Amino acid sequence: MTQNSAESELDLRGVLCPLNFVHIKIKLEEMNSGDVLEVLLDDGEPMRNVPKSLKQEGHRILRVAPEDGHYRLLIQVAE
């Protein structure tokens, strides 16, 4: 596995806070530590809140890539 190949994907465009974070949490719990989840997140509130909450729970954001009106995040499940 390379850092940039995701085991799972979640498209959270249009999903509001904090529901977007809850979706991610549920997904991350199904995955193994070290796995990578790819997430599409809206700009604005979601980009302000979700990355902070993920860091608080010990997950790692490996990459943030801007796309058309949203962002693609690679999240590595906490050890």
Add this chain to the structure above:
Amino acid sequence: MESSQSSMEGLKAELRKESRRLKLNFDELKSGGFIKQTQKDLFTVRLRCPGGRVTADKMRTAAAIADKYGRGEVHITVRQSVEVPYVNYIHFDAVAEELRAVNWSVASCGARVRVPTACAGCSYNPNGLVDTQGICAEVDRRYFGTPTGHHKFKMSFSGCPIDCFRTREMDLGFQGMVEPKLLEDLCNGCQLCVKGCEDKALRMEGDLPVRDDSLCVGCGDCVKVCPVDAMVVARRGWLARVGGRHGKHPLFAYEVANFLTDDQVYALIETTVDWYRHHGEGRERIGAVIGRIGLNTYLDDVVRPLGVEIVAQADQRRKYWAGGNLYDSK
């Protein structure tokens, strides 16, 4: 006849005993905390709950007092106290006894330093930057009940600039703040910090975030979001505000010092209460004193001598702007 005479004597003796007992209590309870109600003979017993933190043990005592001497209910005040209403004054002694048993006492009222309030701060609130509960307990231990000679003196502690404990409305308010610093070598340019800063104090210059201190309120969100810990805390401390109040004619406090340590907070409280005692007239709150003789006098007399990081210029306060319906009395 004779028996009624002797029972009258007995009653008088009982009353004398009772009043001696009550007098003793009134002395002991002079600091206030027993507040007269609308109803004859009934008082509200305000309990001392610094930072709104009360052990389960004390809560059980409050409940027992409410059951035995009140009406089986307590009131949670806006300043985080537990009050037991509808207590007849003849029970003061018994109430004080029950409180002593759990090492508790009533709060103060009148022209004194009141019980300080505080949020949960960094102990479990994700926004918290500082230990609000710790310092609140210590400030209560040191300064609770100190007479001011003029009017009440209220203090509060907020863990971050969201300021749930309204430090702007206090005679003295302290709010946690951090100064973020970028470790350029670690930064990957992801911009999450820029997105995370509600005050637009960060912008990208090339591949690196740059901070504008004239906009940064010290909330630490950029540090909390940075996935590689490239944005770190350079300094952490208390922002001090003075001269606020609510009431019929509210005043918003002035920011007067940045990044105070706990010891500097204690020093500022002591010198500020002293200054207020000397310069206040009648029942003025400290905000009115500052309005009358000028913020600069306060800064020169109290803040400068402490050698702390002073906030002396109006521009330094602009980033803490407030809006809404701010009346002008003139």
